[in-house]
Amino acid sequence: MGVHAVKTAGKGTALYSAGEPVGKLYKLCSGAVMLFDLGADGRRCVIDFIAPGELLHFDLNGVFDHYAEALTTIEYIEIDVADAFGDPDFSAFLFEQMQDRLRRERAHALLLGRNSAAERLAEFLIQASARLTGPMGELELPMTRQQIADYTGLTIETVSRLFAKWKRDRKLQQVGRYSYVVDQEALAA
Amino acid sequence: MGVHAVKTAGKGTALYSAGEPVGKLYKLCSGAVMLFDLGADGRRCVIDFIAPGELLHFDLNGVFDHYAEALTTIEYIEIDVADAFGDPDFSAFLFEQMQDRLRRERAHALLLGRNSAAERLAEFLIQASARLTGPMGELELPMTRQQIADYTGLTIETVSRLFAKWKRDRKLQQVGRYSYVVDQEALAA
DNA sequence: CGATAGATTGAGCAACCTCAAAATTGGTGG
């Protein structure tokens, strides 16, 4: 594998779209990326949120079957698909990343299977805390209410109401535009 | 990879359980297997249904994080995890299987994100038709209503009511204990 | 033939969605 330049993209940039031929693999270095899909009826479903160090997708050929969009200004590396099979170290990395992603997709399905809106959203916050926590222990949620709704299978209004309720109950504190402090104990109940 | 004997297991056999140390990989030869998870509260969530030719899991070490149970009498092969890395052919197979599984998990999440019960269940039948169709074009559903409910995030009663309604509307015909003929066109609407 | 697990059907209700309006935020330019 050769040396790869770190590229930059602004918030809102579409990194790739469904239907485009696959060219490169992307490894996120900083910032956050959202992966999503569009149903036949235009309904959007958020598949996953990507954190630094993770690969965006695992398709080495064919066309993309989902969309990737930067939630913040990001830094990332492009990796040529030809490099993927040659390097045994990279193969091992690829395998681990796929395992991780399978686990997360499973956790996501489990979240969506939960019946109550409160359980779904609490589970989302707990999952997010494990991966998107900043240096000071605060949770960074650089996504809109709509995107949270599309990840949890709820409406934006339901998400908004639950956040408001939890703020009143001191289970959730907003400490910045996108920063929260979460009482995981309280939310788990 | 050496020669592996084909093993057999009866309907209802637990192939592995969450928490057990991973030993072997399993490739299904005939029959159907259900993968599922148990929430902290005992709620069961069906992750996937496995068809012949597919691997059950992709964990090479550590402990299982889900359960696998035979839905029918099955035949399968056990593969030693040590063989996985050596053989390049098997590595490629493993990679393809993981890609397939990621796609299916994604499709599952998309299904669960749909808002109406009818859409979720119709999507399940359409997905199942693509993978679990028998030699004569009939859909084999060797799972209980409860298992379908746990896969679609619905209750058993809702599943039962929708099946009954679709049978009345001739969108679904039951031709055997576990066999159906599906009018995919009609269900997609 | 009885026993047991699974499936069906019905009635009532609560949770969440829908629709609508107001409030807040962030960005832009004067």
Place this chain on the structure above:
DNA sequence: CCACCAATTTTGAGGTTGCTCAATCTATCG
């Protein structure tokens, strides 16, 4: 710095869907 605009979020009221609870029906197996 302030005014204005667009986008997002919040809040409210009402309606529907699907869940809950409960009883009946069916199939399978000893």
